[in-house]
Amino acid sequence: MDRIAELHAAAVAVQQNAHAPYSHYKVGAAILTSTGKIFAGCNVENAAYPQGACAEANAIGAMVSAGELKIAAVLTVCDGDVLGTCCGGCRQRIREFAELDVPIYASDRNGVRATFTLEELLPYSFGPDHLH
Numbered sequence: 615m616d617r618i619a620e621l622h623a624a625a626v627a628v629q630q631n632a633h634a635p636y637s638h639y640k641v642g643a644a645i646l647t648s649t650g651k652i653f654a655g656c657n658v659e660n661a662a663y664p665q666g667a668c669a670e671a672n673a674i675g676a677m678v679s680a681g682e683l684k685i686a687a688v689l690t691v692c693d694g695d696v697l698g699t700c701c702g703g704c705r706q707r708i709r710e711f712a713e714l715d716v717p718i719y720a721s722d723r724n725g726v727r728a729t730f731t732l733e734e735l736l737p738y739s740f741g742p743d744h745l746h
């Protein structure tokens with residue numbers, strides 16, 4: 615199984631655990647790190663809506679909690695006819711830990727539907743390099 619297939623399998627698996635009783639929009643995200651590890655997260659909504667967290671944010675939290683700081687690839691899975699890509703906030707969250715050429719795969723349960731670089735999704739971005 616190639617790494618993209620592994621990411622897809624991890625994201626599909628975690629999507630099933632998404633807590634989305636309000637939007638009914640379940641998302642799974644999987645991150646491949648520069649050391650070859652995979653971390654996954656799902657969206658976790660809250661009755662106090664702004665307290666909810668995106669799948670990508672939770673995957674990043676799992677990655678950082680494990681001591682990993684370098685993203686090599688991101689894959690998201692969601693349902694529906696409209697292509698689902700990372701929200702603006704998550705594009706910035708990914709920017710903290712990824713180079714601009716890192717691939718971001720937008721998928722559904724059947725497979726990858728579109729591939730972007732971080733720079734395509736977040737052009738002219740602000741990142742850690744601005745603060746050094």
Ligand code: ZN
Pocket residue numbers: 668669670671700701702703704705
């Ligand atoms: Zn998001």
